[in-house]
């Protein structure tokens with residue numbers, strides 16, 4: 001089993017690169033952002049609660065996203081590995097993920113962290129907002145709040161995995177193909 005975390009601030013290319021990674025390596029994609037947006041579309045109680053946080057650019061409470069990931073892991077017993085996209089986003093989520101994977105006798109093998117400047121993040125997200133219909137991408141104040149949440153609560157998650165020597169930084173600016181080549185090279189080194 002090979003388990004990978006794709007990490008980075010909002011708009012750094014996690015969703016974009018995830019599509020290519022799952023196509024190449026056949027691992028199961030678990031995006032908490034996508035899972036939350038499906039709950040919102042289905043107007044479930046969880047989705048209605050999550051939308052309040054997401055519309056303000058805030059993180060959804062840990063217990064909500066940890067519960068979603070735990071159930072997704074249970075529903076995919078035959079996966080040959082998982083790609084975690086947008087999760088974990090707090091240290092509490094990282095600790096919970098380690099415990100969940102340990103119960104399944106596996107672990108995180110690699111965290112790939114995409115580095116992108118703040119000006120580029122804002123440009124990309126406002127660009128996506130023109131076509132995506134995502135309310136959190138159309139307002140620059142909400143985008144800035146998401147980036148602030150990242151610095152306050154999420155960037156420390158890389159330090160957590162750094163202690164276990166599992167983090168590789170990848171420049172996240174340049175062409176999507178070029179970035180994917182660098183990502184693949186790191187995956188291939190670990191996943192022989």
Ligand code: B4P
Nearest residue numbers: 010011012013014015016032033054058059060086124128
């Ligand atoms: P997510 O769905 O995870 O979304 P994201 O971080 O905004 O985007 P991502 O990084 O995947 O987008 P990409 O760069 O691919 O989160 C949304 C919200 O959900 C959060 O704010 C939070 O409220 C909540 N949430 C999710 N997970 C949570 C958790 N674990 N805990 C608590 N709350 C959680 O794409 C951005 C744009 O850049 C696209 O238009 C793309 O085409 C473009 N792009 C990508 N690569 C590019 C490149 N190389 N060059 C130019 N443009 C590029």
